[in-house]
Amino acid sequence: MGRVSPERTIAPASDLGHHEEVSMQIRKYRLEPSAFASTTKRRLGRHLAWQIPLTVGLTFVFILLSSRAQRLEVAWWWFPVALLAVPCLILAPIPRAMKRARKAWDEFELTVSDNVLHLRLGGVPPVEVLRPEVKRVVERKGFGLLVSSPEPGRQIFIPEHLRGFEEVREHLRSWRELEPPSLALDRFLGILRTVILLGSWVASAAIPDIRFALAAGVVLLATVALLMRRVLQQKAVDNRFKAKHLMVFGMFAFVPAYRLAFYLLFPS
């Protein structure tokens, strides 16, 4: 399929009521509509691959704590019900989420000028990165370009599915040298965060000594707070997505409070 030419505008300075003569090219780019299905399918598969085991795991820990605290087998009746309910809870909103994703895909609009990168997404205030403040332009083959500014979270991701991607890529190369992603470091940090999060979560739920369990709980809360901060800092992410992630992190943070409450209620 041939690429459609991006929209080109020569911005008239008179529009601004400004006397200075300015002539520049402003070009608008949108995502390739036909790439939506395959991209979303792949993204959804990756998403479900961690979300279902994680939610089932959280439910399992909750049941384990309940049965231990109540000293009853009642809580175990939750397990088959939860095992059935949790995937339904995750799978039911998918059709609506797909509709929203389609809308976001269609509304994605990147405006590029000599020194300005301006991204417009549905429901999110536009994100702008100016040429002099570009910190890094990272290219990940098969995904796209990430243009970062010094402000945490103010970054623009340009997917390879953008119509006219090569043109934008060449333009950004004139701004700054493209860098390869530091995959090894990113993976290491990702694994480290996951190990700390899951380790402190399991420890705060399972360690018999309440003092050590609460110490693990403090580590867990600090990790969750950092992760929440990172999510909230993101400028090009919609509020629904942020809320969803905050809820997931909140579920983790719930465990130490739950453990403490049961320790105080059932001190034996």
Next chain:
Amino acid sequence: MNAHPPSPEDLRLELRQVRAASGPPGEPQPSVARFVARQGLIFLLVIEVVFVLSAALFYYLR
């Protein structure tokens, strides 16, 4: 493309032109807190239903 770094005044002007070309921003979304409250409520409702179901199941199989 400009090879030289632009002056702050040129940059401001260019930014205004890009914003004007890009058009008005879309309708703003509800806040994160509102989404959390809404999704949290749905989650609690589902948990409640699951709890009632499991209690009924336990009572029936006892």
